[in-house]
Amino acid sequence: AQKVTQAQTEISVVEKEDVTLDCVYETRDTTYYLFWYKQPPSGELVFLIRRNSFDEQNEISGRYSWNFQKSTSSFNFTITASQVVDSAVYFCALSEARDRDDKIIFGKGTRLHILP
Amino acid sequence: DAGVTQSPTHLIKTRGQQVTLRCSPKSGHDTVSWYQQALGQGPQFIFQYYEEEERQRGNFPDRFSGHQFPNYSSELNVNALLLGDSALYLCASSFTVGDTQYFGPGTRLTVL
Numbered sequence: 001a002q003k004v005t006q007a008q009t010e011i012s013v014v015e016k017e018d019v020t021l022d023c024v025y026e027t028r029d030t031t032y033y034l035f036w037y038k039q040p041p042s043g044e045l046v047f048l049i050r051r052n053s054f055d056e057q058n059e060i061s062g063r064y065s066w067n068f069q070k071s072t073s074s075f076n077f078t079i080t081a082s083q084v085v086d087s088a089v090y091f092c093a094l095s096e097a098r099d100r101d102d103k104i105i106f107g108k109g110t111r112l113h114i115l116p
Numbered sequence: 117d118a119g120v121t122q123s124p125t126h127l128i129k130t131r132g133q134q135v136t137l138r139c140s141p142k143s144g145h146d147t148v149s150w151y152q153q154a155l156g157q158g159p160q161f162i163f164q165y166y167e168e169e170e171r172q173r174g175n176f177p178d179r180f181s182g183h184q185f186p187n188y189s190s191e192l193n194v195n196a197l198l199l200g201d202s203a204l205y206l207c208a209s210s211f212t213v214g215d216t217q218y219f220g221p222g223t224r225l226t227v228l
Contacts, residue, residue: 002198004158013211028124037219041205042221043224044219044220044221044222045159045208045219045223046219047216047217047218049220050216091158091159093158097214101172102147102149102171102172102210102213102214102217103149103161103164103174104149104151104159104161104174104217105161106158106159106160107158108157108158109157109158110157
């Protein structure tokens with residue numbers, strides 16, 4: 001069965017520090033997608049990244065970077081030089097491509113506090 | 117370019133009542149999915165609509181039903197409301213089945 005685990009419930013860091021959010025997933029599929037979404041206090045889920053299981057290259061987008069390691073079933077997210085506006089709940093998620101299964105399985109989220 | 121929109125923003129109902137939530141997808145998107153997010157939890161998939169039909173369903177009872185209209189907008193209906201139905205209901209749209217899902221701001225439903 002598919003499952004996403006975000007072991008860190010809540011993290012607090014001081015502004016400008018780097019922070020890594022951990023994500024471990026379980027799936028029996030060989031083809032799947034991994035996601036990160038951000039949920040600020042307004043409640044709307046903001047799409048950050050989608051990565052397919054065949055692409056293990058790390059990705060960098062500005063201050064955000066993602067490390068995908070199939071060997072450990074992990075898809076970690078790092079924010080460099082954090083800012084107060086990064087405070088939000090971050091969700092890691094998984095969808096399996098078998099039978100065009102479109103449902104996204106979310107982790108429970110990590111609440112990130114960036115302190116000024 | 118408007119994103120996904122949902123109405124209403126907030127809703128308060130009592131147990132046993134019925135509720136209808138509405139979603140307009142992002143321009144150019146034809147697929148709509150609905151998720152329920154309880155407080156402190158990640159969203160859970162309810163169902164997905166494509167070509168006006170429910171093509172996939174999560175583990176939710178038949179009290180949860182939906183509809184998709186020819187303009188791709190969608191409704192989520194919940195009958196016989198329970199206290200446990202209190203949650204944020206999120207709609208997501210995608211360009212087509214299998215594409216990235218973009219979420220709306222949600223409707224917060226409170227059942228008293």
